[in-house]
Amino acid sequence: MLTYAGAVLSLIGPSGPGGLSRVRVDSGFGIHPGLRHLVGLFIGTNLMLLAVITGLAALILDVPSPRAMLMGLSLACLGYLAARIALAESRFKFVSLTLAATIPNGDTP
Structure with a gap:
């Protein structure tokens, strides 16, 4: 029960996308990197x-000048991330089905 309460409390703290990224880091990398992510x-x-x-x-x-500089940095960062996502190789492949569907008694339709 204490583990459940700890998980709920750690997910309530960073609301929104922070909570979702917290779940992703914990499930993908474990508790210690997840705690560092939570502190960040x-x-x-x-x-x-x-x-x-x-x-x-x-x-x-x-x-005006820092505003324009921050806007430019934000656009550059978002553009870089968008390019990385768009140009990333997909690890998912489409598989063609070669077997015909069968009915449980072994007959083909």
């Missing part, structure tokens, strides 16, 4: 929250 989510979320609450984000985005 926690730190990143709280730093962004602090930047918004203190007005630092409004101060930075109020000046």
Whole structure:
């Protein structure tokens, strides 16, 4: 029961895509990388929250040149990720079916 409670509490904390990525990292890589991922989510979320609450984000985005630079960096990052996804080789292959469907008594339709 404690394991279940721990899993629920760790998934409630980072809501939205953070919780989904937490499940993916835990199931794919194990508990220790998952805990590092959770700490990173926690730190990143709280730093962004602090930047918004203190007005630092409004101060930075109020000046035109940093706003344009951040927009360019964001577009470059998203473009890079989109290119990586689009150009990645698929590990899934279509398999052609060569056998005819059979009825349980062995006859073909």
